Structure formats: structure tokens, C-alpha cells
Amino acid sequence: MKKIISSVILISVVLISCLKSGVSVHIQNSTRSEIKEVILEFTGGKEIISKLPSGVEVSKIVNPTGESSLTVSYSIGDNSYQKNIDVYFEPNYKGDLFLKIKDQGKITWNSQVRLPTF
Numbered sequence: 001m002k003k004i005i006s007s008v009i010l011i012s013v014v015l016i017s018c019l020k021s022g023v024s025v026h027i028q029n030s031t032r033s034e035i036k037e038v039i040l041e042f043t044g045g046k047e048i049i050s051k052l053p054s055g056v057e058v059s060k061i062v063n064p065t066g067e068s069s070l071t072v073s074y075s076i077g078d079n080s081y082q083k084n085i086d087v088y089f090e091p092n093y094k095g096d097l098f099l100k101i102k103d104q105g106k107i108t109w110n111s112q113v114r115l116p117t118f
Contacts, residue, residue, distance in 0.1 A: 022063035043068035
């Protein structure tokens with residue numbers, strides 16, 4: 001009986017993880033300053049991080065309502081920046097997108113976004 005219960009729990013966990021959709025966007029502040037008003041904009045929505053201290057990384061899950069790219073806006077001190085990230089995703093795409101914000105507002109990224117698997 002315990003084996004059956006364990007098997008059911010394992011199958012449930014696997015199914016839930018397979019059904020989870022969205023792209024995890026990880027934003028790392030590599031500057032020496034606090035970053036304010038980080039806004040991730042995508043088709044059908046946006047995610048806002050009001051403050052991102054120096055050296056800190058936060059993650060947000062984005063799941064657009066249609067074909068999408070990602071625009072990132074943020075402020076460092078008195079300077080505001082807006083960057084279009086060269087990534088394509090659609091509803092239910094999965095994976096990770098790593099963004100690193102550097103001094104002078106420069107941003108680098110690494111995309112591991114992939115099609116959904118069914």
C-alpha cells in the first residue's frame with residue numbers, strides 16, 4: 001500500500017512540474033547602486049520590482065497572452081533605461097531568462113527559453 005501511495009505522489013509531482021508554464025526571468029543587480037522600478041513588459045502583462053538592492057537577484061514568472069518579446073525598464077540613480085531583450089516566447093513556453101544589470105545601465109542576458117512539452 002505504501003508503494004502505491006508513493007507512486008501516486010511521485011506521478012502527481014512529475015505531472016504538476018510538467019504542466020507548470022511560464023518563463024522564469026531572473027534579474028541580477030550587478031551594480032554598486034540600488035535599482036528602482038524594474039518593469040518587465042510582455043504581451044498581455046507586466047511584472048514590477050520596486051527596489052532591487054546591489055548584489056541581489058530576484059525572479060519573476062512571465063506568461064504572455066500571445067507572441068511576445070520582453071522589454072525591461074529600470075532606474076539607477078537619476079538615470080532611466082529601457083532595453084528590448086532579444087528573446088521570443090509565447091503562452092506556455094518554459095525555461096529561464098537570466099538578466100544581469102551592470103554599471104552605466106548596461107544589461108546582458110542568457111536565454112534558456114524553450115517550447116512547451118506535452
